[in-house]
Amino acid sequence: MRAAVPVPWQGPPIAVVGIGADGWDGLTRAAREAIGDAEILYGSARQLALVPDTVVATRVRWPTPLVPALPELFERYASARLCVLASGDPMFFGIGVTLARLLGAPALRVLPQPSSASLACARLGWPLAETPVVSVVGRPVESVLPELAEHRRLLVLSADERTPRELARLLGHHGFGDSELIVLEQLGGPAERLDTGIAKRWERPPGDPLNIVAISCVADRDRPRATRFPGLPDELFCGDGQLTKQEVRALTMAALAPSPGELLWDIGGGSGSIAIEWCRAHPDNRAITFERLARRRQQITDNAAALGVPQILIHGELRAETVGDIESDAPDAIFVGGGLTQDGVLETCWTRLRPGGRLVANAVTAESESVLLSWVAAKGGALRKFQIYRGEPLGSFTTWRPQLPVAQWSVVKSSGRR
Template sequence: MTRVCVVGIGADGWDGLSEPARDRVRAADVVLGGSRQLDLLPNVDGQVRRAWPSPLRDGLVPLLDDLEGTTVVALASGDPMVSGIGTTLVALLGAEAVEVVPAVSSIALARARMRWSAETTDVVSLVGRDPHLVLRWLGPGRRLLVLSSDERTPAVVASLLVEAGYGTSAMTVLADLGGPSEARVDGAAQTWGDRESPRLNVIAISCAAPYDVAPLALVGGLPDDAFEHDGQLTKRDLRASALARLVPLPEALLWDVGAGAGSVGIEWLRAHPSARAIAVERDPERAARIRRNAARLGVPALGVVEGAAPGALADLVRPDAVFVGGGATRPGVLEACWDALRPGGRLVAHGVTLETEALLARWFGEHGGELTRLQVEHAEPIGGFTGWTPARAVVQWAVTKGHHDAESS
């Protein structure tokens, strides 16, 4: 197995490397990196320099296989484990095959330039990602450091902030941090326009919005009007209850079956940036609506599968949690979800009809868990007075799959 030493290098190039980092570069048979990074190194007799393959991830394994038996150094920008090649190499080769020698990251330099503490700052990487991701993090008073993908990213982000009602947010573009051409440009999102910035940049955002722009929390239970929908929506209070029992966790995968507007899958993804979710919806118009909701609420990575369960579930990655918001009585749906669920996984199903209630009661009798009837009432006008208007009662079955259940399913 090829072993790789990943060396972080800043915009100040060779001069900014520590002596141990320089020793590793000098001793390497092969140095991998971007052309800009390779150009920062002095010549080393007999050393092979190779640029990263394109596409990167697909080309890495055959490239490293060709380098078996050689001493390999890979160059990374700043800290290799901050949206860097170090993370990719660890995922491909395993931690034992990768040594990491970091430099000061652009995020650390940006915090220093802005005088922002790590504790009060959130980091968002848009490198090779959909810029709508930044919308997940918006909230009055939040500080964001955004790793840009290219010279157009600041203008795109500014436009997204304006559309979301955060046009008064202060933006600072910090370019070529740590290098001789370091530069800074300050402004507001609403006046940023379409100007380009230097290609290597970090965006610092102090989020601000008028009082009538409702902040959207990262905990479950967004307002119903945060979602575009046609009435097929798991309402706010029921959604918060379901998410509390689904327990969003880092890197965990949720199936949102019969997704409607996609609200449960979207809130699952908003709970943690590494969470994963797939919304399964048979209606094409609703599936398109789910995609729009996901982008607008900052989780464009939500997978959307158009098709009816259980057939549409057959080739999906096994989930860590499943929410069945509609179609539980369709033959085979609960069985398919239960069989696919990993041991220790959570399943939550909702029902409003007598038929679904009877089905969930039977599954509760067989597998245990919690069977809860939820009734929500809202105060609404009654003539010249105010009274309680009840919504339909919803039966909620929530259960954790045990190892015994997994063995018998």
């Protein structure tokens, strides 16, 4: 979702103070003064307990769920001097990011401590700038999957004490059972602890809920590789065979040209392969897929979860009269893999596509090719045709088996086109 316009903040500047596991003793003088000057002190029960009783501010624990309650919570105390406690660096997957979006950066005075990732890399000797970080706080643990690759090292921000065991099971199930896990608890505090083990032999009981997990990936080389680059092996997708095949999928993704944070509409989802590859291209990418058959909608759900992008939204058949009910931004790109000959499908897609957006349509029948030819005449763009051959045994020899030829239309919608 694109960033919402912040609500102008009329009250005094809000201090957002990072506090680590070392508590009050680890704070700078400026951070202590910001807390001591507050009339209202927000934070979790754990964070508030780290502040000594000599601080006289009224303490307000965060409600659950937090984000929907924030506007009313800050409006209630808008005239007071407010201070928000955060874990470590408030702008690193923290409450500071949420508040900046809600109230605007000028409303905040952020006083950070080292983030958990900084502390973890300091303990492990890993280069922070080269170490990806994935948060599973409020997100499915499968979100880690697109980051896994042979010899890769990454950090996972845990949701709670159960996350390390869930990660170990996930790694074992997806061909990374020999990977090393290092659980780092209460970093920077007196109860700091590190525990190490191999994913497929992980038997450690749940420990402290405040932890971060380091993963040194070791891949099973007999399993298909699943990287962020387009053209995943066909066998990674389950379903009834309704699938844009690997080679054509790679060419289609090149035409769609995803950029970070963009939204795709995938029309005729089938097995979900295009939407899945789009979302794997970058963790901020989003996709909505339209598929009329319920059994295929289920296989899209299953494939998206298995390949680490469960955030894909799935709808039924695209219809002009119902598409307006879909709450989303205008798509940055649209792929039409099915329904080209249905009345109104391309018209609806073209109308909803944002100016500057890309539309890519693949056709395998003469009738659907005819539709593409008429649209090229009206809108321009590029036409290509692909013929893929795969080598297969023929007795004791090898022959080339042709796949169905695919005609592809790709076009960019300029601001002047309607």
